Amino acid sequence: MTNDALANQLAGLSVRLLHRLAKNRVPRHFRMGKNRLIQTLLELPPEQRAEVETALASLLQAPARPPQPPKPGKVDKPKRQPDAVSRPAPAEQPHSVPAKPAISIQALFEGIGVPPPQPFKPDDWQQEAIDRLATNDVILSVPTGSGKTYVAVEAMRRAIEADRMVIYTSPLKALSNTKLTEFTQIFGADQVGILTGDRRDNPQAPILIMTTEILRNLLYDAASGEIDMRLDTLGLIILDESQFLADRERGVVWEETIIFCPAQARLLLLSASIGNPDEIAAWISSIRSKSCHLIQHRNRSVPLRAAYLDPSGKLAPFFRTRDIARGRGFALHPETKRLFANYEDQTLSPRSKR
C-alpha cells in the first residue's frame, strides 16, 4: 500500500481506533493527536508497517465490533465505566451498530410541551402500595414528584372509610401547612386537623397533620399512660420525607416514632430515592408484627434531560445521550467538555489551576 493510500485510510479512522493501532507499536502514542499519530504510523519500520496494514484491514472489514465508549474527559471520574465488551450492551446500543454519535442540541430540546389532559390512571406500583397497606407496612422509595402523595391520599381515604384515624407527619412546619391546604381541598375542612407545638386546630378530625416531633411526643405520652389522644383508633401513620431518618440532629425522632408506632396502626413511609430502602424495610419488618413491604423504582414519570449553559449563553447537551442513564456511568457531551474546559481556563487564575 502506498503511503498516501494508507494515510487516507488512517485519516478516515477515529482517533480511538488509531490509538488501538498504535498500541505496542508507537511509544507514548496516547500523548499524540490524530495528525501526529498518522504520521508516526506511516514512519514505522516496514515489518511493523505491514502489521498495521493487516490490523487496519481487519478493523475495516469487521465493523461489527463496537468501538469502546469514549473515555471520560478530565472532569469526570465515573466509578463504573460502561464497557461494551465485558457487559451486555444496553438495549438502545445493540452490538451490531457502532456507538451513537453524541446527540445534537436540537434533538435534546425536541418534544418540549404540555401533554393534553389525560384521565388519571394510577400506576401499578401506586395501586400495589395501596393494596399492600391493608395488611402490611409499606415503604415507598421513588423519585421526587412521581406520585407519592396519591398513595398517601388513597390510603387515607380507605382508613377514614374504615373509621380509622390517620396521622400524617412531615419534617417541616412549612410542608405541614402546604399539606393542610392540599388535604383540606380533598377531604373537606372538617376532616383535617393540624397539631403544632403550641396550637391545635381541629384535633378531633380523622386526619391529623403534625411534625414528626409532635407525634413522637404523643407516643411517649401514650406509653406512660397519659393518653390524651385516641391512639387506639389510629389506623395509619404516614411519615413523609422519611429520608430524614438520616438527618444528623433529627433522625433519631423518626426512629423513635417507628419503634413506638402502635401495633395496630399501619406505617406508610414515603421517601425520596435512597440507596438502601431494603435495609430499612428489613429493619421495620424485624421490629413489627407484620412484614414491611418495599416498593421502589427509579423511573421518573416525566423523563429528565440535561443541558449545559455556558456563561456566554451557548447551550450544549450535558451528556452524549439524550436521556439521563442511571447507574451505568456517564459520558459528558464533547461540546460541554470543551465549553467547560474553556470556562475553567478563563476563570481560574493560573495559580489555582489544577
Add this chain to the structure above:
Amino acid sequence: MPPAIHPVDLLRVLRHQRLTPAIVFLTSRRACDEAIGSFEHRQLPIPPTRSAAITDVLDHMIAEYPSIADHPLIPTVQRYGVAAHHAGHLPSWKIAVEELMRQGCLDAVFATTTLAAGVDFPARTVVITQSSVRKDRDIMELTVNEIQQLAGRGGRRGKDYVGFVVVTPSPYIDLGPIANGLTNHPEPIDSQFVVSYPMVLNLLKAHSIDHIQPILEKSFAQFQLNQRADAYETKLDDVETQLETYGQRECADWIAQWQSFSLAKKRRSHHRRKTQHDSPEISAQLAFLTPGRAVELSKDHAIVLRQYRSRGQGAPMLTVMRSGGRIIEYPASAVTAVIDEVIDVTEARRFPWCTPQSLNHAIETLEQFPARLRRLPIRVDQDGADNPILTETLRDEFPCPTCPSRPACQKDHPQALKLRQEEHRLTKTIHAMRTELWHRFQQHIEVLQKFGYLTPTCQLTSEGDWARLIRINHSLLITELIRMGAFEGINASLLAGVLASIAHDDDRPASFAGRQQALISTLGQVRKVAHSLSAYEEPPLLRLDVAAIVDRWIAEPTLPWSELIRATTMAEGDIYRLLARTLEYLSQLHGLRSTHPGLADIARDAMDLMRRDVLQELP
C-alpha cells in the same frame, strides 16, 4: 468571561428555548435576592396579561395572608414574572410564591440549594449552578441524594412531556459530581440515633430498667450495628478456624507463654544494653582511646585528645587532632585502627583539651609519623558469652528454653500471635457494637441520677416526673434552671427572651439595637449554669440579640411586625422561625401546669402576647 451567567441572560435563554418555568438553585440567600434585583436594571418585562394574572393570584393570597401585602418584591414579581424563595422569607410569602408557581404564573424562582427539601413545587426546568454547598461552616460536595433531590423538581407530572436540568457554571462548580449525582444510584442512609435525657426519662417512666435494653435493640441504629457485627462475626469465625491449627502444645496456652518468655528475654537484653550498649568492638577499643593515643581515621592519622559521651544518645565520642592541627569531634566508631603509639599529652579542662605546649608537641609528632605504623591488635569479646547467662536466669521462670517444642513455637509464634490479637480485637469490637447503645443509655442514667431526676433504682423522682415533659434540645439546662428558681417572678417577655436565646442555634451574624439590663443579667446567670452543665450537655449559643428581639416583641404588644424587622439585621424568615421556636419552648413550659402553675401561667401569657400579626397567620 464572567464567572457566571447573568440572571437576566439566563432567563432570556430559558424563555427562548421554552424551558420556563424554572427553579434556579443558587448558593446563598443574597445571591437569590440580587438575582431578583438585577431584573430592575435590565428591563425584561412580561406581557400585561400575565402581570394581571400574577396580580390576581397575589390579591387572593394577600386576602389570606395580610403580612405579604407590602412585600418589597411584589412589584418585581408582577413586572418580570420572577421571584425569590428562601429561608429568609416569611412562610406566607413562600406559600404565595409556591402558589404562583403552581398556577404557572412565574417564569423563574430563585431558591437556595440548602433548602431543597423545603422547595415543594415542580417546574419544567431546574438550573444547577454549584456542586458544593456551605454546611456548618464547611464547604461540602453535594451528595447524590441531594443532587437528585434538586433535579427531582424538574418536569411536572401531567404538565410536561419532558423535564430539564440545566447546568450552568459558577465559581462553586465542578461537572464531575453533578454528572455523577444525576446518573448514579443514591447513597445508602445511616442511622443517626442519639440518646437524650428526655428519651431516658420517658422510657423509664413507661418501662422498668430491665425492659430498656430490648427497646434500644429495636432501633435502626442497633439493626445496622448488628449487621456490621454479623460481618465481623464471620471474620472472627474465620480467624478462630485458623487458630485451631495452633492448638495446645507442651503448655496449654503456648502463645501467651512464648509471648511472655520473649518479652522477658527482650527486657533483660534491653536492660543489659542500657548499661553497656556499645558494640563489643567499640567497647574493646574504648579502653585504649586515651588522650595522646595515635589512631587511624580513614587512611589518615590522628591523636586522641579527649574521650567523652554524647549528650543525647550517650554514644562514645572522641575529640581528635588531625594533620595541620585541626581539632575535630568524631564518634568512636570512626576509628578504623588503634596505633601502637602514645605521645605525651597534658590534659586540660577546656578546648583544645590539652595545654598549648603539648598541642604543639602533638602537631609536630603527628607530622613526623611515617606512613605506616604498627596497629594495635585488639581482642574483641564475642557477645556469645552473655547469652548463657540470660538463658540461665530465664530458665528458672520459664520452661521454654529447654522445652522440646521450642523450635516450633519460635517459628509459629509471629503468625499465631497475629491471629490471637485479631481475635481479641474482633471480639472487643463486636462486644462494643452489641452494647454501645445500652452503654450510652447508662451514661445518661448516671447523669440523671446525679442530678436527682432518677432514683438509684432508676425510677423517676418527683423532679424527673415533670422534667420528662421538657422534650426539646438543652432540656437539662432548662429543667435545672426551673429547679433553681431562675424563672421565679420573671416577667413574660424576659422568660421568652431567655428561652429564645436557648432555642436559637444559628450563628448567622445579626445585630439588634436596644438591650435592657434585666435581660443581660439574666442571660449572664443562664450562661453560668449552662457552663457548669457543659460536661453533660452542649451549651446553647445564648445570643443576646435574639433574646432582645423576642423580649421586645412581647414587651411591646402594639409593635407592628415591620418595625421589629427594621430594628434588626436578621432576615424576616429567621425572626419568624425564632419566634415560632420560642413558642414551642414556651408551650413545653406551659405543659408543666400541674407541677409549676406559676411558671406555666407566665408561659401562657408570653404565648398569648407573641401570637399576633404575622405569627397568627399560620398554624
